[in-house]
Amino acid sequence: MMVRRNPFFMRFSERLGSDANFLKLFSPGVLDVFPPSTIWETTNVIRSSPGGGKTSLLRLFTPNSLLALHAHANLPPYDELYTRLRELDAIQDEGPTVLGAMISCAHDFSYLEDLPLEDVQKERLFISLLNARIVLSILRSALTMQRYKFPDDVKKIQLSCAPGIELPKGIPVQGTGSDYYAWARQLEEDICKEIDSVLPFTKAIPGHGTLFSLWLVNSESLLCDGARIAKRVAVMLDDVHELAPRQRKKLISLISATRSPTQLWIAERLEALSTEDWFSEGNKEGRERNTIYLELHWREHHSRFEKFAGNVADRRTDSASEGQITSFAGCLSDVIEPTEIERRLSGAIDKQVSRIRERAGSTRKYNEWISLKEEVKGSPYDQLVEWRSLEILIERDLQKRQKTFDFYELTEEELQANEKSNVRTGAQLFMNKELKLPYYYGFSRLCRMASSNIDQFLALSGNLFEVITSASILSLSRAVPRINAERQEKILKQAIDKKWREITQMVPNASDVRCLLEGIGNLCQVETYKPTAPYAPGVTGIAILMSDREKLKNPEILERNELYMRLANAIATCLANNLLEGRLNHKCKGREWMVLYLNRMFCVHFDLPLDYGGFREKSLDDLCEWIGKGSSESRKQETAAWF
Incomplete structure (x- = not known):
């Protein structure tokens, strides 16, 4: 079997080559995040931790992608995606109905903050550069949609406000694409020259x-050869987290105050949110804005995520193996x-x-x-699970405060009432720890390990796919290779341990983040493996x-307590990077809690289950103690390194 380079490690949409290849590997399931009734009526703000799939979503709605999809509409594997986009009214039999223009905020914008200007001037230049790039991007997309060449054919475009x-001085209310291209191009060049210049700001640039x-650039007045180009126009701003904080704040305020005929989409990493944002009650979105948290969406619909991940994996496997592994x-x-x-x-059962x-x-x-367990049939492994489950139940009964008389025999009905599925899962976990029997294997558990992040799923799957392809190449038969449970667990644990070691290189506040995660992981281990x-x-x-959460978002409290400030920043960093998963307003013991679950990948690192539900209540001082001890140990290690 001929196998190309590992497709699971081709994660960013810009690295997937041609539009046809991008579409072939794109799973339609991710479109579930959009509410069909409002997708074109509100500003869509798409947020996720790194690798959530934001850029791929935006790229799907650009002219090149939609035109390529229209050309392959009735061919597998494109047909399913075509049907889904047709349901969203992004494409029809005649062609694309939306003109999407994608603009990255990762270039130049933040450098404006370094110019020797007043804050108001910097803000106005930021908006000027954004206006120029929106116009240029729309002109490019419009010509692509009409299969013309940019910028050679801009004269074929007509625009009218x-x-x-009210437009700034010097900008025509209506004109050809050539007029607007010349204006926008000149404005962009002037601003970028000032950014690159080492000399004082010399030219008066309109803000x-x-x-x-x-x-x-609204759809009603955006014409090509006198005809309307698309039913709707969507300006899609990617990498908004790369803007300077003040620029991002200004952009959000402009969006909130704007109801334009052109739809605006924003994609950004969760790191754009401040510590205070993470401890606020959440977004109170109006009808004008729809905020989509990709990981949160998948957590609330895990069965859909598993189906989506399976579709993504199958498309990549099929593509790389040329159809031999589907x-x-x-x-x-x-x-x-x-x-x-x-x-x-x-001898383990005995x-x-x-x-x-x-x-x-x-x-x-x-x-x-005991007699009932002696009658259990099945594989030795299944029998051992039954006996280990029984030991847990007997241990629970022995430690009850109110005990029954010793002459009273517990019945089969009482056994069935106590022996729930979570006890059996717990028994399997104990067996993994005690006898090194595999627990972290199989596709369903792999999806759990991904913690609702498609990039994390692809990274883990890529390590497994390496072994699959090697086995396929070495095999003399054409049988589909299959990795056994034990080898899966070994591969996944090695990959996850490597990720754990890389935490200090991945995030800010790395030392505090690691101490917090280690504290949580060690506590969970102790509680999980009680008899x-x-x-x-x-x-x-x-x-x-x-x-306590309120304290972590109170600036006055944080200024007075350095450890609280460090704890708040560490938690915010963990949430932004999907290292912890948060749940708000969880009711337990008559009180409300903010629950912080470990990323499921790190559950594997600490030999923990992949299920949700179990947590332990902790005070802020307990968590600060973990961070304080960690920083103390770090200082000791740094001092020791000198001797």
């Missing part, structure tokens, strides 16, 4: 106070084969039974439960009171 909008360009999940064993663990199971009988002692209380498995299948997070 919506009535009632703008509004995004008038959104009225200038199912990525099919290459991952979801059961433990007896031959994998035969040596470790040898030891488990002996341990249970010894713990039960001379009492008759558990006789029926009674009280929070089966385990604990994977902590919770702070909502009232």
Whole structure:
């Protein structure tokens, strides 16, 4: 089998080559994030941690992508995506209905803050540069849609501003694309020259106070050869987190005050949000703005994420293997084969039974439960799960404050009432720890490890795909290669441990972040592996009171308490980078809590379950102690390094 370079490591949309290849690998499931009834009626703000898929979403609505999709409309694997976009009215039989113009905010804008100008002047130049690039981007997209060449054919475009909008001096209310191209190009060049210049600011460049360009490029008056180009126009700003904080704040305020005929989309990383934003009650969006948090959407619809991830994986597997492997999940064993663990199971059941009988002692209380387990059929692994589950239940009963008489035998009905699925999962986790029996394997658990982030899913899957392709190349048969459970776990643990070591290179406040995550992980380990498995299948997070959360967003409190400030910044960094997953207003024990779950990938690092639910309540002082101890240890290590 001929296999190209690993497609799971081709994560950014700009690296996926041709539009046809991009579309081939694009999974339609991600379009579920858009509410169909309002997608074209509001400003869409798309947020995620790195690798959430924001840029790919925007690229899908650009002319090149839509035209390529229209050309392949009835061919697999494009047909499903075409159908979904048709349902969203982004494309129809005649062609694309939306003219999307994509602008990256990663270039030049933030450099304006370094100019020796008053803040008001910098702000107006920022808006000027944005207006110029919106016009240039729309002209380019319009010509692409009409299959003309940019900028050679700009004269074929006609523009006219919506009535009632006042334009800055020197900008015509209506004219040809050539007129607006010359104006926008000159303005962009003048501003960029000043950014690059080492000399004092010399040229008077007009500053703008509004995004008038959104009225200038509206779909009603944007024509080519006298005909309307598209049903609607969408200006899509990518990498908004790269703007200077003051620029981003100004942009958001302009959007809030604007209801233009041109739709505006914004894509940014969660790192753009301030610490205060993370501890605020959340976005109170009006009808004018729809904010989409990609990871949050998938967490609330995990079955959809699993389906979406499977579709993404299958498309990449099929493309790389030239159709010889069509199912990525099919290459991952979801059961433990007896031959994998035969040596470790040898004598394990007998030891488990002996341990249970010894713990039960001379009492008759558990006789029926033990007899029922002795009748269980199945593989040695399944039998061991049954016995390990029973040990947990007996341990719980023995530690009850109110105990039944020893002569009372617990019944089968009582066993069934207590032996829930989470106890069995907890037993499997204990067996992973005690006997090194595989737990982290299979496609469903792989999707859990991704923590609702498609980039994280692709990174983990890529390591597995390397082994799949190697096995396929070395195989003498044409059978689809299949990785057993034990090898999957080994590969995934190695990849995740590497990610854990890279945390200090990934984020700001790295030392505090690592101390916080280690504190949470170590606490969860202790609670998860208690003999009674009280929070089966385990604990994977902590919770702070909502009232304590209020303290972490209070500037006065943070200024007085350095550790609180460091803790607030560490939590905000973890949330922005998907290292922790937050849940607000969780009711427990008559109080409301903010729950912070570990990224599921780090649950593997700490040998924890992948389920949600189990958490331990902690005070702010407890969390600050973790950070304080960590910084103290770091100082000791730095001092020791000198001797």
